[in-house]
Amino acid sequence: MARNKTFNRKNLTFLLVIVLVGTLSLMGRLAYLMIFKAEHYGIMAKEIHERERPIKAERGTIYDANGIELANNKPVCTISVIHSQIEEPEKVIEILAKELGLSTETVRKRVEKVSSIERIRSNVDKELADQIREYDLAGVMIDEDYKRYYPYETLASKVIGFTGSDNQGIIGLEVEYDKYLAGIDGTILTLTTARGVEIKNAAEDRVEPVAGNDLYLSLDVNIQKYAEQAAKKVYEAKQAKNVKLIALNPQNGEIYAMVNYPEFNLNDPFTLNTEINVTLSDSEKNNLLNNMWRNGCISDTYEPGSTFKIVTATAALEEKVVKLTDTFNCPGYKIVEDRKIRCHKTAGHGTETFVEGIQNSCNPVFMEVGARVGAENMYKNYKKLGLFQKTGIDVPGEANSITHKLENVKAVELATMSFGQGISITPLQLLVAASAVVNGGTRITPHFGVKIVSADGQYVKKLTYREKSNVITKETSDTMKMLLESVVAEGSGNKAYLPGFRIGGKTATSEKLPRRSNKYISSFIGFAPADDPQIMAIVLIDEPVGIYYGGTIAAPVIADLFSNVLPYMGIEEQYVGEDGATDNQ
Known part of the structure; x- marks a missing residue:
C-alpha cells in the first residue's frame, strides 16, 4: 500500500513538472511575441485591415521634331470586383456583362471567385465607366487609368511601337525608352474589416503617381508623311511586296x-493589316503579327x-x-x-x-x-x-x-x-x-x-x-x-x-x-x-x-x-x- 502511494506521488510530481514547464514556455513565448515581435505583428494586423489599389502613372508623351504629339494618353478606367463586398451578385453579373459586352459566364467566374480583388476589364472608356458608376453597385470598384493613344494611327508605326495592357512598351521607341516614359505608379490604401469589407468614410492613405518623362525625336511628321506618300505610290503602282524608305541628316545621324x-x-496593333481568307491557328497569327511589326529597315539584310x-x-x-x-x-x-x-x-x-x-x-x-x-x-x-x-x-x-x-x-x-x-x-x-x-x-x-x-x-x-x-x-x-x-x-x-x-x-x-x-x-x-x-x-x-x-x-x-x-x-x-x-x- 505504501509502495502505491509512493508511486502515485512520483507520477503526480512528474505531471506537475510538465505542466510547470509548459506554462513557463507559453509565458516565455507570449512575452517574446508581445515584447520583441509586437511591431512585426502590428504591421501584419494593419495589412489585414488595409487593401492596396494601384494608381497608374501617366506615361510620358512622345513628340516629333516640331513638338507635335506622336504618342499620348487617353483617360480610361479599370473595372474590378471585391468578392467580400458584393451584396447583389446576380445584379452585378447582369449589369457588368451588359455594359462591358462580356459573356455572363466570364463575369460570373470573376464575381464568384473568392479573392481580395478581381479585375473584370481594363482600358474601359471613361464615359462607359461613369455609366457603370451610376449604378452604385456594392463591391464594384472603378479606378482611373490611362490608355496609350496614337493620334496619327499608322504613321511610323514600326518605329514608334506600342504598349501592352500594362502600359509598358512592347516594340519600337516605346520599349527602347520605356525607362524614361513609364513613370512610377501610385497607390490607394483603404481600411477594411477583418472580413475584408472596406470601411465606409474611413480615411485613405494615398501615394500620388509620378508621371513619366517626355521624349522628343528628330523624326519630322511632315517629312514622314511625304516619305509614306512616296512609298505608297510606288507600292501600289508596282504591286510590290513592301517598300522601305529612310531619310536622315548625313551630318549628324538624326x-x-x-x-x-x-x-x-x-x-489596334493586334489586327493584321492584310486580309487573310483562311482560319489561322494562334501560332500562325502570332507569326504574321511579328512580321507585321518587324522594322525591315533595320532588321532585314539584303x-x-x-x-x-x-x-x-x-x-x-x-x-x-x-x-x-x-x-x-x-x-x-x-x-x-x-x-x-x-x-x-x-x-x-x-x-x-x-x-x-x-x-x-x-x-x-x-x-x-x-x-x-x-x-x-x-x-x-x-x-x-x-x-x-x-x-x-x-x-x-x-x-x-x-x-x-x-x-x-x-x-x-x-x-x-x-x-x-x-x-x-x-x-x-x-x-x-x-x-x-x-x-x-x-x-x-x-x-x-x-x-x-x-x-x-x-x-x-x-x-x-x-x-x-x-x-x-x-x-x-x-x-x-x-x-x-x-x-x-x-x-x-x-x-x-x-x-x-x-x-x-x-x-x-x-x-x-x-x-x-x-x-x-x-x-x-x-x-x-x-x-x-x-x-x-x-x-x-x-x-x-x-x-x-x-x-x-x-x-x-x-x-x-x-x-x-x-x-x-x-x-x-x-x-x-x-x-x-x-x-x-
Whole structure:
C-alpha cells in the first residue's frame, strides 16, 4: 500500500513538472511575441485591415521634331470586383456583362471567385465607366487609368511601337525608352474589416503617381508623311511586296523619316493589316503579327547591288589604286577565274573612264577596281565605314551584316562583292556608310531620340551618340560627291534629277536569292544638296511587278520625296548660268 502511494506521488510530481514547464514556455513565448515581435505583428494586423489599389502613372508623351504629339494618353478606367463586398451578385453579373459586352459566364467566374480583388476589364472608356458608376453597385470598384493613344494611327508605326495592357512598351521607341516614359505608379490604401469589407468614410492613405518623362525625336511628321506618300505610290503602282524608305541628316545621324510600307494601326496593333481568307491557328497569327511589326529597315539584310559601288569606289580612292581618268573596257562581261560574270548591259559599254564607269554602273569596271584594291584593303575600308557592326540606332531589333570570312574571299568573291553581290547588309548600314562618304568622312550613329524632358517641362537629359571622324579623307569625300552628282546629272540616276537642285545618288537592281528566281529589289540612294548634303535617303522596292530597274522605278521615288522635302527644309534652288556657274537665287 505504501509502495502505491509512493508511486502515485512520483507520477503526480512528474505531471506537475510538465505542466510547470509548459506554462513557463507559453509565458516565455507570449512575452517574446508581445515584447520583441509586437511591431512585426502590428504591421501584419494593419495589412489585414488595409487593401492596396494601384494608381497608374501617366506615361510620358512622345513628340516629333516640331513638338507635335506622336504618342499620348487617353483617360480610361479599370473595372474590378471585391468578392467580400458584393451584396447583389446576380445584379452585378447582369449589369457588368451588359455594359462591358462580356459573356455572363466570364463575369460570373470573376464575381464568384473568392479573392481580395478581381479585375473584370481594363482600358474601359471613361464615359462607359461613369455609366457603370451610376449604378452604385456594392463591391464594384472603378479606378482611373490611362490608355496609350496614337493620334496619327499608322504613321511610323514600326518605329514608334506600342504598349501592352500594362502600359509598358512592347516594340519600337516605346520599349527602347520605356525607362524614361513609364513613370512610377501610385497607390490607394483603404481600411477594411477583418472580413475584408472596406470601411465606409474611413480615411485613405494615398501615394500620388509620378508621371513619366517626355521624349522628343528628330523624326519630322511632315517629312514622314511625304516619305509614306512616296512609298505608297510606288507600292501600289508596282504591286510590290513592301517598300522601305529612310531619310536622315548625313551630318549628324538624326533620322527624319523611316517607312516600312505597309504600316499598321498603332491603336489596334493586334489586327493584321492584310486580309487573310483562311482560319489561322494562334501560332500562325502570332507569326504574321511579328512580321507585321518587324522594322525591315533595320532588321532585314539584303544584297545591295550597285548602290554598294559607292563603297568600292571610296575604297579605291582611299587606297589610291584608281584615278578619274583611268580607262577600262567593257565587252558586256568579265572572266574571273572560271566564271563569266556579266554586266547589266550585255552588249557592253566599250571603252570608258572611271567616271563613266560609275555613271553607267558598269560591273566589269568595278570588278577590275575591286581587284586593284584587294580583299584585305577592301575589308579594311568596310570596317572603317561601319559595315561589320550594327549602327547602334536607338530602336531594338537591329541586324548585322553577313559577309565572307576574309580568308575565304578569292577572286570570284571579291569580284561579286565589288558590285554588291555576296554581301548582305541592312538598308540603314548602307545609309550610314554612304553618309560618311559624303559628309567629309565622319561615321555617325543614326538615331531618333534628341532629348528627355520631365512632365512639368524641366530639362532632364540631352541624348548623345558616338561619332568617329576621319574614317575617310576629305579629298575622297569631295571626289565621291562630285562623282555621285554626275550619276544623277548624266548617268543611270537621271530620273532623280530635279531642276534647280543639286542631287547626288546611285541606282541599284539586286537579284534576290535564289538566283534566276526573277525576284528583285530595286533601290536608289540619294542626297542633296550634292555639295553640302543636308538630307540623304534610301528607298528599296521589294519584288516589283513589271519593270524593276532601280534607275527607272526607285530613283523617281527619291525625286518625288526631295521635291517636297527640300523646299520644306528651306533648301533653296540653285540655277546654272550660261557660264556654267551656279548662283543662289
